[in-house]
Amino acid sequence: xxxxxxxxxxxxxxxxxxxxxxxxxxxxxxxxxxxxxxxxxxxxxxxxxxxxxxxxxxxxxxxxxxxxxxxxxxxxxxxxxxxxxxxxxxxxxxxxxxxxxxxxxxxxxxxxxxx
Amino acid sequence: xxxxxxxxxxxxxxxxxxxxxxxxxxxxxxxxxxxxxxxxxxxxxxxxxxxxxxxxxxxxxxxxxxxxxxxxxxxxxxxxxxxxxxxxxxxxxxxxxxxxxxxxxxxxxxxxxxxx
Numbered sequence: 001x002x003x004x005x006x007x008x009x010x011x012x013x014x015x016x017x018x019x020x021x022x023x024x025x026x027x028x029x030x031x032x033x034x035x036x037x038x039x040x041x042x043x044x045x046x047x048x049x050x051x052x053x054x055x056x057x058x059x060x061x062x063x064x065x066x067x068x069x070x071x072x073x074x075x076x077x078x079x080x081x082x083x084x085x086x087x088x089x090x091x092x093x094x095x096x097x098x099x100x101x102x103x104x105x106x107x108x109x110x111x112x113x114x115x
Numbered sequence: 116x117x118x119x120x121x122x123x124x125x126x127x128x129x130x131x132x133x134x135x136x137x138x139x140x141x142x143x144x145x146x147x148x149x150x151x152x153x154x155x156x157x158x159x160x161x162x163x164x165x166x167x168x169x170x171x172x173x174x175x176x177x178x179x180x181x182x183x184x185x186x187x188x189x190x191x192x193x194x195x196x197x198x199x200x201x202x203x204x205x206x207x208x209x210x211x212x213x214x215x216x217x218x219x220x221x222x223x224x225x226x227x228x229x230x231x
Contacts, residue, residue, distance in 0.1 A: 033219065043203060045158070045222035091157055100170065101218050105157035 002027045002094050006106035013082045014114050020067075021077045021109055023092030029053075031097040034068065034075045039108075040088040048090070051075065079111075087113045118142075119223035121206050127229045130196060136226045138189040138206030146170075146212035147189040148220060149181060150205040158205055164189060165212035196230045203227055 003026045013019035025034070036048040051059045051068050058066050063080045079086055092106040119140045128134050138147065146165045150158035163171035164183040178200075180192040189206055207220040 035219070037222075042224075043227075044224045045205060045207075047219070047221070050219065089155070095218055097218075100212060102160055102163075102171075103158075103218075103220060108155070108157055110155070 002029070002032075002096065002104045004092050004094050004104050004106035006092055006109050008109050009107070010110045010112070012112045012114060013079075015082055015084060017082055018078060018080045019082055019111065021079070021090055021092075021111065023075045023077070023106055025073050025075065025092075025094050025104075027073070027094065027096070029096045033095045033097065034066075035093040035095065035103075036064070036066070036075075036077045037091045037093060037105075038086075038088045039091065040085075045091075049077065082113045084113050084115060087111060119206055119208055119221050121204075121223040121226050123226060124224070125227045125229075127231065128193065128196065129231050130198070132196075133192070133194045135193065136191040136204055136206075136228075138191075138223055139187055140208040140221070140223075141187055142208065142221070143186075144208035144210055144221075145186055146209045146218070147183065148207040148209075149189070149191055150207065152203040152205055152225070154203075162191075163212060170212060193228075196228075198230050201228055201230045 005024045032053045034051045038046045049061045067076045089108045091108045094104040122137045149161040152158040161175045162181045167183045182190040203225045205225045206223040209218045209220045
């Protein structure tokens with residue numbers, strides 16, 4: 001079984017600053033995906049970024065980037081130039097490749113961006 | 116179209132009512148999911164449908180009854196719910212569920228359910 005740990009329940013960052021959200025996971029699988037989902041107060045769960053485990057290069061999507069350390073089983077999300085619209089709950093999630101695979105979510109972290 | 120839609124957005128029902136939640140996707144996905152989410156918590160998987168057949172039931176009480184009439188549509192029928200069933204109900208879809216499929220899930224906006 002897989003586990004995903006997000007140890008920080010809340011974080012706050014000043015607008016335009018950079019913030020890093022941490023996530024660790026535990027698995028015996030070698031092939032899997034990792035995701036960061038964003039859920040603003042308006043509730044839609046939106047995919048922010050994905051990382052395939054077999055890729056060594058860290059994924060980036062505009063202001064969002066990850067630091068993927070496979071050996072350490074760490075998958076942190078960096079948000080650069082934070083904006084007020086980044087205020088949301090962020091979930092780290094694990095998905096093993098193959099049949100009948102369920103998403104395993106972390107507990108989530110509430111990020112507040114201060115004006 | 117990369118969207119999963121859900122109706123209604125909000126639903127208030129009494130414990131003796133019967134209601135249904137609807138989810139629709141037109142991405143050609145063959146797997147669809149129902150999740151229950153309490154405030155400030157991650158989603159909890161309830162059901163998985165693959166090719167219109169129920170593949171996973173995570174020991175959900177029978178007062179929740181899923182239905183998949185076709186590959187684009189997923190319903191959740193509700194009957195005799197309890198106040199503790201009040202939550203956000205999320206629908207999601209993915210390309211597939213079987214061997215070799217890519218299971219990244221796309222979520223709908225959810226239905227906020229309140230049981231009085």
